[in-house]
Amino acid sequence: MFRKVLIANRGEIAVRIIRTLREMGIASVAVYSEADRTSLHVRMADEAVAVGPPPSSESYLRTDRILAAALDRGADAIHPGYGFLSENADFAAACQDAGLVFIGPSPDSIRKMGSKTAARQTAIAGGTPVVPGTEHSVTLEEARAFTASHGYPILLKAVAGGGGKGMRRVDRDADLESAFRNASSEARNSFRNAELYVERYIERPRHIEIQLLGDRQGHMIHLGERECSLQRRHQKVIEECPSPLLAVHPEMREAMGAAAIGAARAAGYYNAGTVEFLVDPERRFYFLEMNTRLQVEHPVTELVTGLDLVRLQIEIAAGAPLPLTQPEVSWRGAAIEARIYAEDPYNDFLPYPGTLTRLDRPMGPGIRLDGCVYDGWTVPMEYDPLLAKLAVWGATREQAIQRMIRALREYDVGGIRTNIGFFRQILEDEELRAGRLHTGFIEEFFARHQPPRPPADLAAVAALAASLHAASRASRAGTNGPSGGCDPAPARPSAWLNSGRNELLR
């Protein structure tokens, strides 16, 4: 087993990995940018090495500095976390070349699942269903022939495309010719390549993914699904296991698990990985992509299976065989996770960096909190504003949701704004409670949602608290202004909050 592991990451995932390393008796080495000197992962690690200025391109993405830090500190292995260098095949190869173990799959597997087209070919080779479409560019007549066998709606996509350019949804034959012409000319203008291909358009899909685990001896198992249909701007915000759909159709878990293993085997995969599927309203599922790393939402799977995925990743990387077989995997109860972000739900969810002036964390039965925040910490402006992942376990989905709402009511983060209140509103939504999820759910929720009116006395209590606070502030300031408040009870001064923020704004 390794004696020392370097974590090539920051924030909550670095803290998460350090916790398991400590449980395993393995020393941890953190890396940090200048913006993260006082971040929790640096404080918690056994050793820490500075790797550059705040921008990640000059620090957390600097392969050379991270490898030098690992060699200098005598680490045996590198855990990449998620994001940053975690799906960079060249980095995985560079680790090997430097004599370090990369805790993840082989560089070749990462490449085979790296681009959309490469991943699609790998999945087809593994016998995994993909969204029906043409493998190559088509003429207008070939596009029409595709609709004759697959029907409408379809999606025309630029072969060289990206970012929605040269993409058209077509619902009926009468629109096909003009849509084809327009998409083609848009593709030519954007990418100097007018070629288009065709995919069937999946309406109101669910996003359901399968967690895989494989060892270097060739064994592979799946740990069930996570439903991640609740997304905003293509970013997952709530994940759960079991999927409400698969809870009603348990045979789908086996079918999707087998399909995911097929795709991963075609890439020669080992270590932890996740295969993402789209599921259409007729419950047909299609390979979307494979994430060749630990997922943000892995705690959901850990809560229902009782496994520690980071420990298993480390053991597999050290050469150990899987400690369990597929029939030994069991799922108990329901788990749900909410991603707590520093963002302002009252202002279009814009990021809201700043200094925490108060922190009350939820506690009690069934709560798991993976975070990187502490009272007084300043959320840096340079990185993803994920503060914590609040995950709960309950005997049933309904109990897990009730528990999550209870936990959110206990959670207070002062000084910055967060999406905590938004989660409570969406978890009280009847459609969500009924499990009728799809990837456009949150947009539809905002369109139909009426913000709840607070109970009658709450405004009176708020007004009273504000008046007493203003009175105590005035008496503290030594003015002959209003008095009659209670004992001095200063909230932390905003000047301090501002200077903390301003220090980071460079």
Add this chain to the structure above:
Amino acid sequence: MKFPLTINGAEDLVEILAPAPACRFRLGDGPERAADVRTPEPGVYSILLEGQSYDAWVEETPAGLVVVIDGYRFEIQVLDPRRWSRKSGGAGGEGTQSVIAPMPGKVVRVLVAPGDAVEPGQGLVVVEAMKMQNELRAGRAARVRTVSTTEGATVAAGEVLVTLE
């Protein structure tokens, strides 16, 4: 002691008849009420009102006080009774209007200068944080009175950037 205030934009009046902990108060024209008030932590008010227990979390921000109770959020400005007047105009009204930074960030562009006439929806200042840009726009036709920031400046949430009249 009377505290005129706005709560989520609506005007109200709190009259404190007896101080904490055995607090008596009146809200607007309502009846006199009694509340037991303690401050177990800085900025936290534990209030027992007619047998109900409330934990009110008060935070001072540049734009005023934010009070959170049981997940519900109230933005409250307590006005100084000596300077309080009903002449100050709200959004869309007459008089001076302040455009404030909605989040902490960096000013990447200033699009207007004092004296400029602006149309409703016209961009005034662009503020950036975490690589997202947010353009602040005029709410109504107006003339720019002051511009109190410059390109490259860092701003706090609630800081006044531009005033319109």
